[in-house]
Amino acid sequence: MLEPIHVSAIQxxxxxxxxFALIHIEQVWEDNLYTERGHRAHQKVHQPGGFTREGVRVEYGLAIWSERIGLIGQADVVEFVDGVPYPVEHKVGPRKxxxxxxxxxxxxALCLEEMFGVEVPKGALYYRKSRKRREVAFTSELRDEVERVVAEIRxxxxSQRLPPPTNDDRCRHCSLYDACMPQAASLLEHTG
Known part of the structure; x- marks a missing residue:
């Protein structure tokens, strides 16, 4: 059996x-304004529970897994429409x-398919700032990319190695900026 990887590690x-390596290999975590907002926003949806509305069963904080790929995690929200799971991942920032x-x-979706034995064709990203959803179709390309990313994570x-920094726009709001030191690490790469 594969050592399980947390679904959030894929993100x-x-x-x-x-x-990823700083968090999952080096065990480094720093909070900032954005991570704090995320924690607060997810408090409600990570509390397991559910209800039925207009014939749709809604589950919060549903534990999910896939033995085939070796994943574990927790879905923010899963809506069951005619028995078909529809995952809804909550994001704090603007719709992007x-x-x-x-x-x-x-x-x-891959976890839910294995757990419930049904195809999960689509889900949604819910953006709390705009209170809007963006539907995502689970194409074969996205499914293949998840499996490729999981293999790369493994x-x-x-290897237990720390990849080089990107030192790009992603760094600007990253809570791990000080631990990563993308500018210093990039300078070392170019001079070393």
Missing amino acids: HYAFCPRQ YRKADELQLTAQ ELLK
Whole structure:
């Protein structure tokens, strides 16, 4: 059996492999304004529970897993429409395209498919700032990319190496900026 990888780790890795390694290999975590907002926003949806509204069962904080891929996690919200799970991942910021978020949501769908034995064709990213959803179709490309990312995560965990910094726009709001030191690490790479 594969050592399980947390679904949220897919988002970390897809956003920045160095951020992933700092969190999951080096065990570094720093909060900032954005992570604090995220914690507060997720408090409600991470409390397991549910209700039925207009024939749709809604579950909060649902534990999810996939033995085939080796994933574990917790879905923010899963709506069951005619028995078909529809995952809804909550995001704090404005409605914005982020591939890392789509991969995290797709990983949730793969878990739900294995757990419930039904195809999960789509889900949504819910943006709290705008209070709007962006629907995501779980294409074969997204599904394949999740499996590729999970394989890369396993390799990185096995190697225990810290990838080089990106030193780009992603760094600006990263809570791990001081621990990562992207500018200093980039200078060392270019001079070393």
